[in-house]
Amino acid sequence: MRHSLREILDHRDLLYMITWREIKVKYKQSVMGMLWAVLMPLVIVCAGLVVRYAFATASGTPLAMSDFTSVTVKAAPWAFFVSALRFGTNSLVTNANLVTKIYLPRLIFPLAAVFSQLIDFLIAGVVIGVVLGVARVGLSVYLLWLPVLLLSLIVLAMALAILFSAASLFFRDVKYLVEVFLTFAIFFTPVFYDSALFGRWAPVLLVNPVSPLLEGLSTTVILHQGPPVLWIVYSLFMTALLFTASVLMFRKLEPFFAESV
Amino acid sequence: MTTMADTVLDVQGLFKKFRRGELYTSLRDLIPGLTRRLARREGPGQLEQRDFWALQDVSFSIQRGEAFGIIGGNGAGKSTILKLLTGIMRPTSGSIRVAGRISALIEVSAGFHPDLTGRENIYLNGAILGMKRDEIRRRFDAIVEFSGLEEFVDTPVKRYSSGMYARLGFSVAAHVDPDVLLVDEVLSVGDYLFQRKCVERMNSVIANGATVVFVSHNLREVANLCRRSLLLEKGRVQLIGPTAEVIRTYFSRSQEQRAIDAETGVVLTRVTTHDDAGPRVEFESGGKLRLTVEARARTRHEDLAVVIRIVDDHRYPVFDTCTQRLGAGPINLEAGQAVSCTFELNLHLAEGTFHVDAFLYRYVTSTNYDGWHSAATFFVTGAPEVRGVVTLQPRLAAFDIE
Numbered sequence: 001m002r003h004s005l006r007e008i009l010d011h012r013d014l015l016y017m018i019t020w021r022e023i024k025v026k027y028k029q030s031v032m033g034m035l036w037a038v039l040m041p042l043v044i045v046c047a048g049l050v051v052r053y054a055f056a057t058a059s060g061t062p063l064a065m066s067d068f069t070s071v072t073v074k075a076a077p078w079a080f081f082v083s084a085l086r087f088g089t090n091s092l093v094t095n096a097n098l099v100t101k102i103y104l105p106r107l108i109f110p111l112a113a114v115f116s117q118l119i120d121f122l123i124a125g126v127v128i129g130v131v132l133g134v135a136r137v138g139l140s141v142y143l144l145w146l147p148v149l150l151l152s153l154i155v156l157a158m159a160l161a162i163l164f165s166a167a168s169l170f171f172r173d174v175k176y177l178v179e180v181f182l183t184f185a186i187f188f189t190p191v192f193y194d195s196a197l198f199g200r201w202a203p204v205l206l207v208n209p210v211s212p213l214l215e216g217l218s219t220t221v222i223l224h225q226g227p228p229v230l231w232i233v234y235s236l237f238m239t240a241l242l243f244t245a246s247v248l249m250f251r252k253l254e255p256f257f258a259e260s261v
Numbered sequence: 262m263t264t265m266a267d268t269v270l271d272v273q274g275l276f277k278k279f280r281r282g283e284l285y286t287s288l289r290d291l292i293p294g295l296t297r298r299l300a301r302r303e304g305p306g307q308l309e310q311r312d313f314w315a316l317q318d319v320s321f322s323i324q325r326g327e328a329f330g331i332i333g334g335n336g337a338g339k340s341t342i343l344k345l346l347t348g349i350m351r352p353t354s355g356s357i358r359v360a361g362r363i364s365a366l367i368e369v370s371a372g373f374h375p376d377l378t379g380r381e382n383i384y385l386n387g388a389i390l391g392m393k394r395d396e397i398r399r400r401f402d403a404i405v406e407f408s409g410l411e412e413f414v415d416t417p418v419k420r421y422s423s424g425m426y427a428r429l430g431f432s433v434a435a436h437v438d439p440d441v442l443l444v445d446e447v448l449s450v451g452d453y454l455f456q457r458k459c460v461e462r463m464n465s466v467i468a469n470g471a472t473v474v475f476v477s478h479n480l481r482e483v484a485n486l487c488r489r490s491l492l493l494e495k496g497r498v499q500l501i502g503p504t505a506e507v508i509r510t511y512f513s514r515s516q517e518q519r520a521i522d523a524e525t526g527v528v529l530t531r532v533t534t535h536d537d538a539g540p541r542v543e544f545e546s547g548g549k550l551r552l553t554v555e556a557r558a559r560t561r562h563e564d565l566a567v568v569i570r571i572v573d574d575h576r577y578p579v580f581d582t583c584t585q586r587l588g589a590g591p592i593n594l595e596a597g598q599a600v601s602c603t604f605e606l607n608l609h610l611a612e613g614t615f616h617v618d619a620f621l622y623r624y625v626t627s628t629n630y631d632g633w634h635s636a637a638t639f640f641v642t643g644a645p646e647v648r649g650v651v652t653l654q655p656r657l658a659a660f661d662i663e
C-alpha cells in the first residue's frame with residue numbers, strides 16, 4: 001500500500017502529464033468545449049426537476065426553491081462520480097498499448113481518469129456556486145463539511161475506478177456491467193429525491209456509500225444543517241476500506257496486466 | 262577481474278512461462294468455462310500442458326559502460342527478455358537486479374497521442390519514458406533538433422508520416438539519459454541519414470558510460486556496437502561471448518542439415534558456405550566463397566537445374582545464377598540419388614550480411630520443385646572504403662587541385 005502510493009508520488013509528473021493529456025484530448029476538436037462540464041449536471045438537474053415536479057403534484061405540495069437547489073447541488077457531484085467511473089473503468093484498456101509496451105506504474109491510469117473528470121467538476125462547481133448565489137442560498141458554518149464530503153467522494157470514485165479498470169482488463173464485459181450499473185444507479189442514490197422520503201426504509205438507500213455524501217452536501221449547503229454524522233462516518237469508513245482494498249488488489253494483479261490485455 | 266560494484270545489470274536464473282491458447286476474456290466465457298471444468302473434473306495437471314517456457318534459466322550480467330547484444334531467431338525469447346528487464350512483465354522465477362534507471366528504446370512512439378501536437382507529445386512521451394518535466398523542458402530544443410521536425414512541432418502527430426512519427430519517438434527516447442538503455446530494432450527507423458544519426462547517438466551514449474543492451478536482427482549493427490553478446494535459442498542461452506564468435510555460432514546453426522519432408526519428390530537437403538579450408542560464414546570482401554548445394558530425389562526427376570540467389574539483408578536480390586547457365590547439362594536423378602554441386606563465387610560485395618536462397622528448377626516446364634529461402638547466411642567484412650551492397654573496387658585514378 002505504502003509502496004504503491006510512494007511510487008505514484010515519485011511519478012507525479014507523469015500523473016500530471018497523463019491527466020493533462022486526457023483533458024487536452026477531450027477538449028480538442030470539440031464544439032462545446034468547456035460547456036461539456038456543465039451539460040451533464042444540467043441534464044441531471046432538468047431530469048431531477050421533472051421527478052420533483054411529479055412528486056410535488058402527487059403529494060399536492062407546490063414545488064419549492066429548495067427542491068431546485070437541492071437537486072442542483074447533488075447533480076454535479078453525481079455527474080462527476082458517474083463519468084469518473086466510466087472513464088476510470090476504461091482507462092487501462094484504452095491505454096493497453098502503454099500497458100503492454102512500456103513500464104510505468106499502471107495505477108496512474110485510473111487515477112488520471114478521475115483527476116481529469118475533476119476539472120469538469122470544478123467548472124460545474126463554480127457555475128453551481130453562482131447559481132446558488134443568485135438563488136440566495138447563503139453561507140453557514142456547516143460549509144466546513146464540504147471538503148470532507150467532496151474528498152471522500154473523490155477517493156471513493158478512485159477506489160472504484162481502480163477496481164473496475166483492473167477487472168475490465170481481464171474481463172471485457174466488466175465495462176458493460178459498469179455501464180448498466182451506472183445507468184440505473186441514479187434510482188438507488190438520492191440525487192433526485194431525499195432518502196427521508198422512504199421513511200423507515202431510508203437506511204437501505206444509505207448503505208450505498210455515495211448516498212450519505214450527497215445527502216450531506218444537500219443538508220449542509222442548502223439547508224444549513226449538520227449532516228447525518230453517523231452515516232457520514234460510515235461513508236468515510238467504506239471509502240477508506242474500498243480504496244485500500246482496491247489498491248492492494250491492483251498491486252497483486254499488476255504483474256499479469258501485460259499478458260492479459 | 263570485475264567486482265560486483267561494476268555490475269549494472271545482473272540477471273540470474275530467469276524463467277518465464279506463457280500459456281498457449283486463450284484465456285478467458287469475458288465473464289460470460291469464464292462462468293460456463295468454470296462449470297465445464299467442474300463437470301469434467303479437469304485437474305490442474307491438464308492445464309499445465311498448455312504452458313510453455315518462453316525463457317529457461319537465463320543468466321547474464323553486464324558491466325557498467327558495456328554494450329551487450331542479444332541475438333537469436335524469431336521466437337527465441339529476445340522480446341520476452343526485454344519485457345522482463347523493463348518490468349512490463351514479471352518473471353515466473355529468477356531475479357533481475359538493475360543499478361539505476363533503465364530505459365527502453367522499444368516502441369518509442371507507443372505513448373504518442375495522435376490528436377496532440379509534436380510539442381505536446383514530446384512532453385507526454387518524455388514523462389512516460391521517465392523524465393521529469395523540467396528535464397524535458399531543458400532538452401526540448403535538442404530533441405526537436407535531433408528529430409529534424411522543427412517545422413512540424415506544432416502539428417498534430419496524426420498528420421505525420423510514419424517515418425516522422427518514428428523519428429520523433431526515437432528522438433525523445435534518445436534523450437532520456439538512462440543508466441541502462443535497452444534497444445530493440447529501432448535503428449531501422451527513418452532514412453539512411455537518420456539511421457546514421459541514431460547509431461552515432463548510441464555510440465555517444467555508450468561513450469558517456471551508459472550501458473546498452475541491444476537486440477536486433479541486424480547483426481552488422483550488433484557486431485559494430487557490442488563487444489559481447491548472448492545467443493538465445495528456444496528460450497535458452499546457447500552461448501555468451503565475443504560478438505563475432507556468437508554470430509558465427511548463430512549462422513553455423515542455421516546451416517544445419519534440413520529435415521527431409523517425405524511428401525516432396527525432390528528436395529534441397531543442405532546449403533553450406535565454405536572456403537578451401539572448410540565451412541565458414543565470415544569472408545573477406547574480394548575473396549572467394551564456395552557454395553555447396555545438395556539435393557536428394559525420392560522419385561525419378563529429370564531435367565533439373567540448381568539455382569542460387571544471393572540477397573542482401575533487406576532481401577533485395579544481388580545476384581543469381583544456375584547450373585544450366587553455367588554450362589552444366591540437365592540434372593537427371595533416379596529415385597534415391599543425390600546431387601551435390603559447388604559454386605565458386607568472387608565476393609565483390611561490400612561489408613554486410615548476405616543470404617543464400619536455393620531452388621530446384623525445371624526450365625522446360627517452368628516448375629519450381631523446391632525453394633529454400635535464407636538457406637545459408639554469410640558475413641562480408643574488410644571493405645571499409647565502400648558502402649552499399651557491392652564493391653566496384655574503386656581506385657583513385659586522378660586527383661588534381663587547380
